[in-house]
Amino acid sequence: MSFPAALHTEWIKIRSLRSLVGSLLAVPLAMAGLSLLICGTLGRPVPDSTDFDPVLFSYYGLSFGQLAAIVFGVIAMAGEYKNAGIRISLAAVPNRTLFYAAKLAVVGGAVLVVGLVASLISFLGGQALMDRGFGIGIADPGALRAVIGCAFYLALISLLAAGVAAVLRSVTGSLSVLVPLVLIISFVVGDVSQGGGAADFLPDRAGQRILLQHPSGALGPWSGMAVLVAWTALAVGAGWWALRRRDA
Amino acid sequence: MTRIDVQDLRKEYGSTRAVDRLTFAVEPGRVTGFLGPNGAGKSTTMRILLGLDRPTSGTALIGGRRYADLVEPLREVGALLDAQAAHGSRTARAHLRALAASNRIPVRRVDEVLEEAGLTAVAGHRIKTFSLGMRQRLGIAAALLGDPSVVVLDEPSNGLDPEGIIWTRELMRSLAREGRTVLVSSHLMNETASFADHLIVLGRGRLLADTAMRDFIDSRIRPRVRLRTTEGGRLRALLLGKGFDPVPREGGLWEVEGARVEDIGPIAARDGIPILELAQEEATLEQAYLDLTAGEAEFASASTPLNQEA
Numbered sequence: 001m002s003f004p005a006a007l008h009t010e011w012i013k014i015r016s017l018r019s020l021v022g023s024l025l026a027v028p029l030a031m032a033g034l035s036l037l038i039c040g041t042l043g044r045p046v047p048d049s050t051d052f053d054p055v056l057f058s059y060y061g062l063s064f065g066q067l068a069a070i071v072f073g074v075i076a077m078a079g080e081y082k083n084a085g086i087r088i089s090l091a092a093v094p095n096r097t098l099f100y101a102a103k104l105a106v107v108g109g110a111v112l113v114v115g116l117v118a119s120l121i122s123f124l125g126g127q128a129l130m131d132r133g134f135g136i137g138i139a140d141p142g143a144l145r146a147v148i149g150c151a152f153y154l155a156l157i158s159l160l161a162a163g164v165a166a167v168l169r170s171v172t173g174s175l176s177v178l179v180p181l182v183l184i185i186s187f188v189v190g191d192v193s194q195g196g197g198a199a200d201f202l203p204d205r206a207g208q209r210i211l212l213q214h215p216s217g218a219l220g221p222w223s224g225m226a227v228l229v230a231w232t233a234l235a236v237g238a239g240w241w242a243l244r245r246r247d248a
Numbered sequence: 249m250t251r252i253d254v255q256d257l258r259k260e261y262g263s264t265r266a267v268d269r270l271t272f273a274v275e276p277g278r279v280t281g282f283l284g285p286n287g288a289g290k291s292t293t294m295r296i297l298l299g300l301d302r303p304t305s306g307t308a309l310i311g312g313r314r315y316a317d318l319v320e321p322l323r324e325v326g327a328l329l330d331a332q333a334a335h336g337s338r339t340a341r342a343h344l345r346a347l348a349a350s351n352r353i354p355v356r357r358v359d360e361v362l363e364e365a366g367l368t369a370v371a372g373h374r375i376k377t378f379s380l381g382m383r384q385r386l387g388i389a390a391a392l393l394g395d396p397s398v399v400v401l402d403e404p405s406n407g408l409d410p411e412g413i414i415w416t417r418e419l420m421r422s423l424a425r426e427g428r429t430v431l432v433s434s435h436l437m438n439e440t441a442s443f444a445d446h447l448i449v450l451g452r453g454r455l456l457a458d459t460a461m462r463d464f465i466d467s468r469i470r471p472r473v474r475l476r477t478t479e480g481g482r483l484r485a486l487l488l489g490k491g492f493d494p495v496p497r498e499g500g501l502w503e504v505e506g507a508r509v510e511d512i513g514p515i516a517a518r519d520g521i522p523i524l525e526l527a528q529e530e531a532t533l534e535q536a537y538l539d540l541t542a543g544e545a546e547f548a549s550a551s552t553p554l555n556q557e558a
Contacts, residue, residue: 016338
């Protein structure tokens with residue numbers, strides 16, 4: 001049983017399902033589309049406000065992109081459990097660790113690629129559309145870090161989602177945990193640039209520190225990303241444990 | 249030649265025992281029918297055999313190895329467990345291609361098995377548009393993908409049309425003729441009788457019988473002869489004297505329990521009794537099976553509420 005063969009299988013599985021192709025393409029479409037729209041229409045600092053961050057501003061659509069990444073990760077993993085289809089998959093690849101690793105590698109890899117595309121379009125297009133004088137270039141401080149960091153952020157979020165889905169084995173069940181955890185709480189608590197408190201350590205808020213040009217507060221860009229990695233490792237580890245322990 | 253060896257297998261779900269100290273072997277070169285009512289433990293045993301469920305104790309080996317230790321399992325064991333399990337939104341071809349890729353089976357095999365299963369015309373259609381019979385065909389196609397020496401099919405004729413049933417029967421027989429090991433579960437007796445050479449019968453997770461099908465029937469059901477004669481009274485007296493007990497049936501027919509045509513024919517001929525019709529009534533697998541399960545009093549009374557197929 002070879003890892004490349006298992007990867008190939010997982011790739012065929014993804015590209016042969018419309019729901020997976022669709023949610024994967026929705027990452028750049030939703031994220032870059034909304035980012036460009038907002039930058040083109042509102043791309044200037046609010047008067048009297050000092051916290052305008054031109055880098056973060058071009059990632060306005062990230063919430064929608066990450067929602068698509070979550071849906072993608074959940075469907076890719078939980079979809080296996082629909083009608084016990086996992087039995088067919090595990091009969092073909094009985095080494096569960098290998099199966100799981102291949103699935104995650106393809107999910108994370110695919111999101112990393114589309115995330116990078118989404119990130120580049122959002123940043124370059126967004127900066128170009130902003131009011132003259134506010135847009136910055138990729139060589140400016142924090143810009144390249146944000147462009148690459150955003151792609152990794154999306155990939156990690158999709159892996160987090162896949163890990164949760166491997167534990168819960170259901171699309172709706174997984175989304176009902178992930179959407180509040182990653183999307184709703186942050187909306188309720190407030191803007192990511194307003195640091196402070198335990199909410200900073202939520203996976204999305206910690207991971208999005210890398211999008212700030214000049215982050216301040218408890219978590220820097222890389223330590224924030226490390227917190228997200230820890231969350232992802234927790235979910236992926238729990239999924240691995242569940243997959244190995246349970247009857248298929 | 250690859251044997252399946254199940255040794256002292258046990259599987260418990262909480263306090264229910266789905267499989268109970270089960271030991272049997274499945275030999276190559278013949279079709280082994282795996283019989284038992286729903287909930288007898290057939291599917292559980294098959295899932296354990298394929299490494300999907302973990303046994304509470306005991307082993308289930310294929311060619312002396314655990315399924316999980318096979319390097320490219322689809323090339324050695326082909327299985328149909330549940331025709332509904334294939335993802336409905338994929339096309340039949342994509343489903344098989346994904347399976348083939350994992351075991352480095354050449355893509356041309358996908359088209360070959362689609363053709364063999366009569367699915368070439370619908371290969372590009374989504375599986376959710378398939379009837380149950382077509383899904384069964386797809387499941388069997390998937391089982392054949394790696395040209396395996398062991399084939400395990402769980403209720404393959406479920407939902408098939410008459411043509412499909414004949415196709416699976418011929419397929420199983422030809423797989424066995426090629427020297428493969430074929431294990432087929434069913435709860436349909438007449439269906440099983442049409443393809444199986446050997447039987448393994450389960451009840452409540454325990455082994456009830458492991459025997460050649462012919463022996464199974466002959467050992468449980470006494471043979472019976474049906475005859476028609478112009479001199480019923482004379483023949484009856486004659487046969488009573490030889491220890492047989494002919495019983496008159498409607499239409500001038502007689503039935504003789506526990507007799508074979510070889511017994512009756514010569515007796516009648518010796519005394520010049522004209523015989524208009526003489527036929528052996530073959531006992532069916534169903535009769536033999538019901539006889540077996542009736543003997544299992546505990547089994548018969550408790551088999552209905554027990555269902556661990558899920």
